[in-house]
Amino acid sequence: MINESALLSLLADGSYYPHSTIAQRLGLDAHGLQQHSAQLRELGLVIETDPRGIRLQRPLELLDPQRIRAAMGEHSRGLLDGLQVHLQIDSTNAQLRRTLDQQHSGNHACVSETQTAGRGRHGRRWTSPAGGNIYLSVSWHFPTEVRDLSGLSLALGVAAAAAIDDLETTPIQLKWPNDLVCRDHKVGGVLIELQGRPQQGIDVIAGVGINTRLPAEQAGAIDQAWTDLERITGKPTPRNRLAGRLLHQLLETLDGFSGDQSGWQQQFARRDALNARAITLTYPDGSRHHGTARGIDQHGALLLENDAGISSHQAGEARARPDRPNPAGL
Ligand code: BTN
Secondary structure, three states: OOOOHHHHHHOOOOOOOOOHHHHHHOOOOOHHHHHHHHHHHHHHEEEEOOOOOEEEEEOOOOOOHHHHHHHOOHHHHHHEEEEEEEEEEHHHHHHHHHHHHHHHHEEEEEEEEEOOOOOHHHHOOOOOOOOOOEEEEEEEEEOOOOOOOOOOOHHHHHHHHHHOOOOOOOEEEEEOOOEEEEEOOEEEEEEEEEEEOOOOEEEOOOEEOOOOOHHHHHHOOOOOOOHHHHHHOOOOOOHHHHHHHHHHHHHHHHHHHHHHOHHHHHHHHOOOOOOOOOOEOOOOOEEEEEEEEEEOOOOOEEEEEOEEEEEEEOEEEEEEEOOOOOOOOO
16 A cells, blocks of 8 residues: 555656556556545645656655755754654644654654645744745753743744755845845745743744745745745755755754853844844734834844834834835845
């Protein structure tokens, strides 16, 4: 009995496979092949059939635990207790919450080819079709002695940007607090979920979504300017390498936060896409604050300057005014 993963692994190279080859390699008859290819289409994959057989419209580098681990550093590999790779899951963050509920400890990671209920910040959905994007989460436990986690979400944004830098393809900026952007178009985001355990500290689940290949027809629900790495670089993204570098950078940052918390503020400043720009900050209650962005403070709060002086803001959604271009030209 095969599942759709086996069919996807066979088709991943983008070549045409005649039905006879599939029958021989996977033991699938015509009805089974139809059923499994329908399931792959439901995941968002584009499958073509013609007299030559069946193929994936675009070749796909499938997520592979060994290749992901190989792209990490030796130290970060040692920090990780378990790595789950799924074809489909509701949300990689939700999956790690279930893992922690069962196992109570350890640093775990989860990646999936697609999510059926991907979560974004501000209660939004995160568009998560199969076919090339990265959906990745990592969990970490902070013992009770580590009290100040302010700035963690910015530090993890810096880590995610550094992971894309490791591919040496394109410079990534950060839009406060942790949107990954390129020329003011969002390419990814970070969702941090915290849960305290009585007398035992705090579990953090950090989820990162990166648009590596997002077809326009699947991005209809996104309500802001977006892009993907393939559009920016003109080439397919090495997904296992990116997932491995993401895990490496996130784990090293989480490990550092347990210690001296070094460096994230300066690193954020170097990538700050809003600094010195005219912005509007919209609070969760809908109230709006206008002014010029003046970087961040030591707790990761956004500094906003206007006639009333400089104020710091912990929450809200910041948008650069479209009539004022990004001075860095990024
Ligand atoms: C944002 O809104 O900018 C944050 C998006 C975070 C999406 C990622 S995808 C992997 C992980 N699982 C989820 O359900 N959400 C995060």
